[in-house]
Amino acid sequence: MATGTHEYEDDPRNAEILISVNGELLPRDKAVVSVFDSGFVLGDGIWEGLRVTDGGIAFLDEHLDRLFEGAAALDMDIGLDRAGLTARVMECLAANDMRDGVHVRLMITRGVKRTPYQDPRMTIGAPTIVVIPEYKNPKPEIASEGVTLFTVHVRRTGPAEQDQKINSHSKLNCILACIQAAKAGADEGLMLDPAGFVATCNSTHFFIVRNGEVWTSTGDYCLGGVTRGQVLKAAREAGIAAHERRFSLTDVYGADEAFITGTFAGLVPVRSVDGRTIGALHPERPKLLPRLTQLYRERIRSFATPLS
Incomplete structure (x- = not known):
C-alpha cells in the first residue's frame, strides 16, 4: 500500500x-x-x-x-x-x-x-x-524496493503565479498533487510544467537515465533542490553526461532507470510511473543509480559543516 x-x-x-x-x-x-x-x-x-x-x-x-x-x-x-x-x-x-x-x-x-x-x-x-x-531515517524498503509515481493533473506554476524557487510554507499546489497521487495508489505525484513537459515531483526532484545519460528537468518550474544540484555536480565530475532539459512522459516510460532525490532520503529508485515498469525496454543495460548514490554519499562527507 x-x-x-x-x-x-x-x-x-x-x-x-x-x-x-x-x-x-x-x-x-x-x-x-x-x-x-x-x-x-x-x-x-x-x-x-x-x-x-x-x-x-x-x-x-x-x-x-x-x-x-x-x-x-x-x-x-x-x-x-x-x-x-x-x-x-x-x-x-x-x-x-x-x-x-x-x-x-x-x-x-x-x-x-x-x-x-x-x-x-x-x-x-x-x-x-x-x-x-x-x-529520522527512511524505511529501508524505500531504497531497496523503490517507489511508484503517478502523473497528476496539478501543474507546476511559473513565476507569475507562484515562483517555485521559493521554499515557502504555502505548499497547497504540492499538497493537491500529493492527494491525487495517493488517491491513485502511488507514493508521490509526478508534476508537469504548463507545456506538459516533466517538471518535478510534489516533494522530491525527478531524474531519468537513458542510455548512460542522466536527465532532469530544466529547473524552470521546480525548487532549486540542493540534493538535485549535488547529484548533477557529482555525475559531471565523474564524467557521466548529465543534462537539464525538457523531456516528456514518453521519454520517462522508455527510460532505463528513474529516481528521485531529496535531503531526507537521498537518491531513491522509481520502479514505475503511471503503471509502466521503468527499465522494462532494456533490462540488459547496467544500472547507473548505485554509482550515483555512492558519489553523492562521498560529497556529503566532503561538504558537511561539522557540528560545534
Missing part, C-alpha cells in the same frame, strides 16, 4: 527532544506558536530541511543560500545573519546531543500579526524561528 516517499522508522527518542522556538528550548508538547502567527494564518514563511550525518550538517551553505534568497524574495527580514542562524541550529542539536541520523526542519515565518490579515504591515514583532530536530 502506498505510504509516501518520506516514510520513516519511528524512534522513541523523539518523544523527549527539545525544540527551539525563538531561541527558547522547549519539550515537544510545549513547543507552540501563536494562532496569529503569519505561518499559521497565511503560510507566510520559508523553511529548509537539513540532514545531520556523522557529526556534520550536509550542504549547510547551499541550504542557507536558498533560505536567504527566499527571504529576500518575500521581503522578509529574518532577524539573524547566517552565523546567527547557524548558531541557533547548532545550539538545538547540542542540547539534544544529536550527531547522526537526524533530520532538521528549520522554519521561519514573518511573525505574529495583530489581526489575521495578509498585509505584511500587520505584522508585529520579530520573525518566528523554529528548529525541530528529529531522529
Whole structure:
C-alpha cells in the first residue's frame, strides 16, 4: 500500500527532544506558536530541511543560500545573519546531543500579526524561528524496493503565479498533487510544467537515465533542490553526461532507470510511473543509480559543516 516517499522508522527518542522556538528550548508538547502567527494564518514563511550525518550538517551553505534568497524574495527580514542562524541550529542539536541520523526542519515565518490579515504591515514583532530536530531515517524498503509515481493533473506554476524557487510554507499546489497521487495508489505525484513537459515531483526532484545519460528537468518550474544540484555536480565530475532539459512522459516510460532525490532520503529508485515498469525496454543495460548514490554519499562527507 502506498505510504509516501518520506516514510520513516519511528524512534522513541523523539518523544523527549527539545525544540527551539525563538531561541527558547522547549519539550515537544510545549513547543507552540501563536494562532496569529503569519505561518499559521497565511503560510507566510520559508523553511529548509537539513540532514545531520556523522557529526556534520550536509550542504549547510547551499541550504542557507536558498533560505536567504527566499527571504529576500518575500521581503522578509529574518532577524539573524547566517552565523546567527547557524548558531541557533547548532545550539538545538547540542542540547539534544544529536550527531547522526537526524533530520532538521528549520522554519521561519514573518511573525505574529495583530489581526489575521495578509498585509505584511500587520505584522508585529520579530520573525518566528523554529528548529525541530528529529531522529529520522527512511524505511529501508524505500531504497531497496523503490517507489511508484503517478502523473497528476496539478501543474507546476511559473513565476507569475507562484515562483517555485521559493521554499515557502504555502505548499497547497504540492499538497493537491500529493492527494491525487495517493488517491491513485502511488507514493508521490509526478508534476508537469504548463507545456506538459516533466517538471518535478510534489516533494522530491525527478531524474531519468537513458542510455548512460542522466536527465532532469530544466529547473524552470521546480525548487532549486540542493540534493538535485549535488547529484548533477557529482555525475559531471565523474564524467557521466548529465543534462537539464525538457523531456516528456514518453521519454520517462522508455527510460532505463528513474529516481528521485531529496535531503531526507537521498537518491531513491522509481520502479514505475503511471503503471509502466521503468527499465522494462532494456533490462540488459547496467544500472547507473548505485554509482550515483555512492558519489553523492562521498560529497556529503566532503561538504558537511561539522557540528560545534
